[in-house]
Amino acid sequence: MAILETEELTYTYSEGTPFEKTAVDHVSLSIEEGEMIGVMGHTGSGKSTLIQHFNGLLKPASGRVLLDGRDIWADKEKIRDVRFQVGLVFQYPEYQIFEETVYKDIAFGPKNMGLDEAEIKRRVLETAHDIGISEELLERSPFELSGGQKRRVAIAGVMAMEPKVLILDEPTAGLDPAGRDKILQHIKNYHRRTKNTILIVSHSMEDIASFADRILVMSKAKLFCFDETVKVFSRAEEIEGIGLDVPQITRVFGVLKRRGLDFGKEVYTVGYAKELLLKALKEKGGLLNC
Amino acid sequence: MLRDITIGQFFPGNSIIHRLDPRFKIVITLLFIVMLFSGGTLLCLGIGAVYTFTAIFLSRIPLKMFLKSIKPLLPFLIITAMLNLFLVSSGELLWQWKFLKITDEGLNISIFMIIRIVLLIMGSSLLTYTTSPITLTDAIERLLSPLRKLKFPVHELAMMMSIALRFIPTLIEETDKIISAQKARGAEIDTGSFINRARNLVSILVPLFISAFRRADELATAMECRCYNGGSGRTRLRQLKSAPRDYAALAVTILFLAAVIAAGKLLR
Numbered sequence: 001m002a003i004l005e006t007e008e009l010t011y012t013y014s015e016g017t018p019f020e021k022t023a024v025d026h027v028s029l030s031i032e033e034g035e036m037i038g039v040m041g042h043t044g045s046g047k048s049t050l051i052q053h054f055n056g057l058l059k060p061a062s063g064r065v066l067l068d069g070r071d072i073w074a075d076k077e078k079i080r081d082v083r084f085q086v087g088l089v090f091q092y093p094e095y096q097i098f099e100e101t102v103y104k105d106i107a108f109g110p111k112n113m114g115l116d117e118a119e120i121k122r123r124v125l126e127t128a129h130d131i132g133i134s135e136e137l138l139e140r141s142p143f144e145l146s147g148g149q150k151r152r153v154a155i156a157g158v159m160a161m162e163p164k165v166l167i168l169d170e171p172t173a174g175l176d177p178a179g180r181d182k183i184l185q186h187i188k189n190y191h192r193r194t195k196n197t198i199l200i201v202s203h204s205m206e207d208i209a210s211f212a213d214r215i216l217v218m219s220k221a222k223l224f225c226f227d228e229t230v231k232v233f234s235r236a237e238e239i240e241g242i243g244l245d246v247p248q249i250t251r252v253f254g255v256l257k258r259r260g261l262d263f264g265k266e267v268y269t270v271g272y273a274k275e276l277l278l279k280a281l282k283e284k285g286g287l288l289n290c
Numbered sequence: 291m292l293r294d295i296t297i298g299q300f301f302p303g304n305s306i307i308h309r310l311d312p313r314f315k316i317v318i319t320l321l322f323i324v325m326l327f328s329g330g331t332l333l334c335l336g337i338g339a340v341y342t343f344t345a346i347f348l349s350r351i352p353l354k355m356f357l358k359s360i361k362p363l364l365p366f367l368i369i370t371a372m373l374n375l376f377l378v379s380s381g382e383l384l385w386q387w388k389f390l391k392i393t394d395e396g397l398n399i400s401i402f403m404i405i406r407i408v409l410l411i412m413g414s415s416l417l418t419y420t421t422s423p424i425t426l427t428d429a430i431e432r433l434l435s436p437l438r439k440l441k442f443p444v445h446e447l448a449m450m451m452s453i454a455l456r457f458i459p460t461l462i463e464e465t466d467k468i469i470s471a472q473k474a475r476g477a478e479i480d481t482g483s484f485i486n487r488a489r490n491l492v493s494i495l496v497p498l499f500i501s502a503f504r505r506a507d508e509l510a511t512a513m514e515c516r517c518y519n520g521g522s523g524r525t526r527l528r529q530l531k532s533a534p535r536d537y538a539a540l541a542v543t544i545l546f547l548a549a550v551i552a553a554g555k556l557l558r
Contacts, residue, residue: 016354018301057470066517080476088474096471098496108493114478157475 002069004031004054004086004165009063011049023049025221026063031165031199034190038229039201045218047201048091051167054199055086067165073260079090084113087163091170093148093154102145102153103138107159127160130193131186148179152186159190164196166190172207180204184211205247209233209268217244222229233268250272251271299459301419307349308420312429314536318543319417325547326406326413329554335405337553341546342413349420359415360408367407374400397418411414423455425528432530453509461502468497 011024023046031037041047052058053065056072056079064071072082087109090096092208099105103124110120128138133150137145142153155171171187184207191198199216203207208215208229216233217224219242225232232239236246236254246254246268253267263280267273296404303309310318326338360367374396381395385437418426431448438444477490 017352018303052470055474057473080478080481083474083476090467090471090474093471095497095501096468096475096493098493108477109475112478161476 001033002030003033003067005029005069006053007064007066009050010061011053012047013060015061015194022221024053024060025114027218027224028063029223033164033197033198034195036211036213037195037197037199038208038215039199039218040203040205040208040215040244041201041218041224046221047216047218048169050218051088051169051199051201054165054167055088056082057088063224064138073279084109084161085163086165086167087102087158087161089155089158089166089168089171091173092151093158093171094150097130097142097154097157097197100141101139102133102142105142105153105195106138106156106160109157113161116192123160123162124156127156127190130159130190131156132182148175148182151175151179152183155183155187162194163196165199167199167201169201172202180207205233205245205250206269209247209250217242219243229268230266234266252287299419301351301355301421303350303420305348305350305420307345307416310420310529310539311532311536312421312425313433313530313558314384314532314540315417315421316426316429316433318540319414321540321543321547322413323410325528325550326409329550330402331554333553334550335402335409337546337550338409339405341543342409342416345416346412349416351416351419355419356415357410360411363407367404371400371404371405374403389472423529424452427452428526428528428530429457445524449521455473457505460505461498464501465494465498468494 005028007028009024009027010022013019013021013023025046027050039047039051049058059073063280065073067082067085071081099108106124106127107120115123124138125135128135131222132281133149133152133156137149142150145153151171155168157167168187171183175183185198187198188211190196200211200238203206212229214227215229216226217232219240224242225235233246233250236250239246245251249270250266250268253263253273256263263276263278267276322338322341325341326335328334345520346353372548375392376390376396378393378396378399379391381398383391384394384397385392421429427448430451431444433446434442434444450497472490472493473479475494478486479490479494480487
């Protein structure tokens with residue numbers, strides 16, 4: 001069942017001034033429950049604006065956003081409840097940290113939901129565990145932590161609200177490769193445990209390829225395509241045409257195909273490429289000798 | 291909410307007003323303020339209004355933007371009008387209720403005040419709307435440069451002003467982002483009870499201050515890396531040059547000012 005849908009969603013910034021700009025242009029899409037979705041798009045393609053509609057931070061100029069089949073703007077008073085159901089983690093979320101201790105900062109969201117102390121505690125401990133923050137860190141000041149740790153605390157702050165849909169805007173921006181892999185791994189663990197829907201905006205095709213069931217591509221305020229990962233990366237030339245990359249390994253296999261070595265399949269992760277190559281080598285053992 | 295703040299905003303363009311020398315624009319704005327406050331008859335204000343709207347028309351910036359610049363000052367305007375309306379006791383009595391009374395003079399003065407202030411805001415917004423902050427501070431530095439002889443730190447002052455102006459939009463954007471992020475965590479910022487809102491202000495101010503200090507630090511480092519050591523010996527890429535149209539604009543303004551003063555003195 002579709003958990004999140006948009007119908008002809010349109011949004012214009014600074015309407016009526018010289019800076020007027022349509023950031024999202026008649027976007028209609030439907031996201032299924034439990035999916036893991038990668039969101040790609042050039043800077044300024046409207047993807048950040050789009051995701052801010054999903055939890056009602058921005059109100060569409062026209063069109064609708066449906067959560068569980070209900071228009072989220074049907075009752076303005078209830079928009080806060082929508083934000084608890086659709087959690088949004090912004091870019092560089094560590095800059096929103098403000099409490100004295102890590103525990104209190106993660107508890108900020110659940111507290112706003114009006115939960116009781118015991119439930120808040122359960123959620124804080126559980127998400128801290130999911131995201132890899134050890135218990136002795138919980139009583140420390142968040143400002144003493146390293147960049148990567150701060151980032152994880154901020155993400156935990158949204159996860160602790162246990163939203164049905166979790167949206168992360170470039171959760172790995174500005175981190176070193178180790179920190180990046182760690183965060184992605186933790187998000188995958190969280191997905192496995194909760195089976196919640198997750199959307200991740202990313203510029204790294206390798207990252208997207210490693211987790212996404214489906215990929216949503218925005219270009220120039222319009223929905224360019226929204227399809228299964230394999231199908232999206234099989235349109236490598238079009239994707240490159242709108243200024244985006246496909247994973248390096250996909251490009252390597254594209255070149256191999258043009259040179260006559262066709263594996264007949266789309267390859268977009270290194271792991272899969274390795275498997276495919278080993279199998280091919282085993283079949284034509286002769287290749288090993290040359 | 292924060293997007294409504296238009297003070298200090300610059301609308302790029304290529305109108306005649308945009309192209310005027312910023313030094314002249316500052317002087318003209320000062321003369322304009324004098325114009326609005328000299329002469330207290332309706333005709334004087336009328337001339338001032340004609341001047342303001344002509345300038346706005348020439349700038350090709352939609353009138354809507356100027357109305358928007360008045361919006362945040364509306365409460366201030368209303369209070370001023372009220373004070374004048376009820377506290378001026380000279381003149382003919384028009385209406386009385388217990389200790390509150392309105393006289394014709396009070397009514398006159400408060401209407402004049404409102405028109406004056408509205409014109410003042412619109413006219414001075416025109417200066418910032420049509421002049422980029424950098425050229426504006428450049429011009430201020432040049433205009434104040436005679437004070438350097440009195441050991442007044444003109445360059446430092448101008449540099450602080452340009453940095454402050456430069457960071458207004460950045461900080462507004464930053465505030466917007468932090469508000470959105472806290473709203474996404476269910477903080478009540480523009481809804482909910484007053485106490486709740488005040489409490490949630492902490493969740494915005496702490497990150498905002500932290501990032502402002504971080505930015506200041508980074509900027510200082512970046513300036514030092516480029517060997518910034520104050521204004522001495524610094525030359526400019528863009529020299530301010532005055533053109534005939536600047537003198538023409540100044541002449542027109544002086545003419546209007548003279549007309550206002552004359553109208554105030556002669557046609558009583």
